[in-house]
Amino acid sequence: MITAATADTVRELERRTMLDVGDEVLMQRAAAGLAAAVAAELRRCAGRLHGTAVTVLVGPGDNGGDALFAGARLAARGVAVRAVACLGRPHAAGLAALLAAGGRLEDLPDDGRLRGPVTLVVDGVLGIGGRPGLPEAVARLAAAVDDAGWPVVAVDLPSGIDADTGAAPGAAFRADRTVTFGVHKPGHLLEPARGRCGAVDLVDIGLQVTSDEDGGWLHGLEEDDLARAWPYPGPASDKYARGVVGLDAGSDEYPGAGVLATYGAVHAGAGMVRFLGADRPADLVRGLLPNVVFSPGRVQAHLLGSGWGDRPDGADAVAAALDTGLPAVVDADGLRFLPDHLPAGWLLTPHAGELARLLDRDRGWVTADPLRAVREAAARTGATVLLKGASQLVATPEHGWVGVAVPGPAWTAQAGSGDVLGGICATLLAAGLPAWQAALLGASVQAVTARHHPGPLPPHALAERLPETLGRLEARSRALGATR
Numbered sequence: 001m002i003t004a005a006t007a008d009t010v011r012e013l014e015r016r017t018m019l020d021v022g023d024e025v026l027m028q029r030a031a032a033g034l035a036a037a038v039a040a041e042l043r044r045c046a047g048r049l050h051g052t053a054v055t056v057l058v059g060p061g062d063n064g065g066d067a068l069f070a071g072a073r074l075a076a077r078g079v080a081v082r083a084v085a086c087l088g089r090p091h092a093a094g095l096a097a098l099l100a101a102g103g104r105l106e107d108l109p110d111d112g113r114l115r116g117p118v119t120l121v122v123d124g125v126l127g128i129g130g131r132p133g134l135p136e137a138v139a140r141l142a143a144a145v146d147d148a149g150w151p152v153v154a155v156d157l158p159s160g161i162d163a164d165t166g167a168a169p170g171a172a173f174r175a176d177r178t179v180t181f182g183v184h185k186p187g188h189l190l191e192p193a194r195g196r197c198g199a200v201d202l203v204d205i206g207l208q209v210t211s212d213e214d215g216g217w218l219h220g221l222e223e224d225d226l227a228r229a230w231p232y233p234g235p236a237s238d239k240y241a242r243g244v245v246g247l248d249a250g251s252d253e254y255p256g257a258g259v260l261a262t263y264g265a266v267h268a269g270a271g272m273v274r275f276l277g278a279d280r281p282a283d284l285v286r287g288l289l290p291n292v293v294f295s296p297g298r299v300q301a302h303l304l305g306s307g308w309g310d311r312p313d314g315a316d317a318v319a320a321a322l323d324t325g326l327p328a329v330v331d332a333d334g335l336r337f338l339p340d341h342l343p344a345g346w347l348l349t350p351h352a353g354e355l356a357r358l359l360d361r362d363r364g365w366v367t368a369d370p371l372r373a374v375r376e377a378a379a380r381t382g383a384t385v386l387l388k389g390a391s392q393l394v395a396t397p398e399h400g401w402v403g404v405a406v407p408g409p410a411w412t413a414q415a416g417s418g419d420v421l422g423g424i425c426a427t428l429l430a431a432g433l434p435a436w437q438a439a440l441l442g443a444s445v446q447a448v449t450a451r452h453h454p455g456p457l458p459p460h461a462l463a464e465r466l467p468e469t470l471g472r473l474e475a476r477s478r479a480l481g482a483t484r
């Protein structure tokens with residue numbers, strides 16, 4: 001699990017730690033970790049440290065201070081280090097340390113082009129104190145560094161991104177490796193910023209990262225977390241332990257959504273699937289999946305809404321499902337028929353456009369800060385909300401942190417993926433998982449399956465590969481259990 005905290009929370013953690021150790025110590029710890037990471041990167045790309053040339057781009061704050069102190073450590077080991085002052089006046093003590101170690105300082109060239117030998121670039125322009133975007137001259141430099149193809153190590157985060165939201169609304173650096181300190185930031189987990197970070201190293205600087213009760217925290221699932229948490233059936237599991245799902249998805253106009261949701265539920269390991277939707281999708285499902293049942297009866301969770309279109313009795317169907325007291329997934333068209341308040345055991349699975357409609361906002365408001373949007377949706381509806389997209393976020397009234405599913409390849413963003421995902425999540429609800437966990441595991445298992453298969457695969461074909469993924473994850477969970 002990757003834990004991330006917003007800039008304000010990080011500053012509070014730092015403030016508390018500084019009371020114990022003093023303010024210089026944290027920066028020296030950060031610089032030592034950064035220098036070690038840059039040295040490892042130099043060995044990887046040049047095979048040595050001595051005789052390599054590192055250009056350290058620095059801004060006016062402590063992010064530049066980290067970079068300058070790290071540069072001093074590298075200079076002391078035979079690396080030719082020059083700092084380029086990109087914004088304002090560089091951190092005084094850091095600059096003094098670099099100059100004393102034999103490094104030098106240059107101004108930002110007017111044309112944004114770096115001259116002289118460059119083995120690697122360190123981006124220490126802006127850190128958590130940075131506003132998103134870069135002044136024009138620095139933006140030109142970032143583009144030139146990108147074009148030149150030099151390896152880039154970012155200090156804390158690639159300058160120009162928004163640390164707290166993962167947005168990159170203007171120019172920003174692109175790193176091969178990002179070295180962060182104490183705790184990850186949301187920008188390391190959330191697209192599009194995540195895509196600019198490269199590999200992320202976390203350096204321990206002694207912050208006490210204990211509380212995750214307030215609203216500033218994110219937890220990013222990794223594949224091993226998914227392997228540990230998936231509810232694999234045991235030898236004694238009957239169909240009710242594995243979960244009986246009632247699917248009311250698809251319509252005569254959009255039958256495919258019903259078929260895809262059923263593929264998701266069946267291949268995620270539902271004990272039994274009752275298909276309770278319209279006739280046309282029911283006929284298609286009957287022809288494809290003979291294990292599905294079509295009569296009403298006992299279920300443990302509902303799926304409503306995928307492919308409903310303009311269904312006249314949509315509100316009645318949602319109200320009837322609420323009356324059962326069972327958990328439910330509400331997807332797509334079903335989201336238009338919600339009452340004012342829902343239980344936290346209900347899971348809403350909108351994409352950005354649907355979430356915007358749900359909150360009476362425009363889509364841009366959601367995409368500018370998906371974290372804020374998913375939190376607001378959970379608070380307003382009372383339900384758990386999975387916001388689908390490049391980063392899949394889960395917020396619930398049950399706790400303050402937001403979950404981020406394992407990221408998948410971009411090709412999974414295709415029509416029908418959400419229908420399959422609805423079926424997977426409904427199966428996990430039926431197996432007894434809380435809605436937030438069903439959402440995180442469901443979105444993650446779909447992403448992990450896609451990661452392990454060369455795509456693009458159509459959503460039903462990806463669903464058919466879920467059992468293979470689950471087999472691999474179960475073996476992994478046994479291996480993890482054995483080494484615990």
Ligand SMILES: NC(=O)C1=CN([C@@H]2O[C@H](COP(=O)(O)OP(=O)(O)OC[C@H]3O[C@@H](n4cnc5c(N)ncnc54)[C@H](OP(=O)(O)O)[C@@H]3O)[C@@H](O)[C@H]2O)[C@@H](O)CC1
Nearest residue numbers: 014026027030060061062063126127128129130131133156
């Ligand atoms: N705190 C700690 O204990 C530790 C912190 N550590 C390190 O400190 C980093 C945070 O340092 P920081 O707070 O000094 O902020 P940082 O991002 O370097 O620069 C802010 C300056 O940039 C300016 N500015 C901002 N945006 C701009 C823009 N778009 N365009 C132009 N200018 C812009 C801004 O100007 P202003 O907002 O005042 O106008 C201000 O002058 C953190 O990421 C980590 O690396 C580690 O050492 C571990 C211990």
Ligand SMILES: [K+]
Nearest residue numbers: 123126155157
């Ligand atoms: K940076």
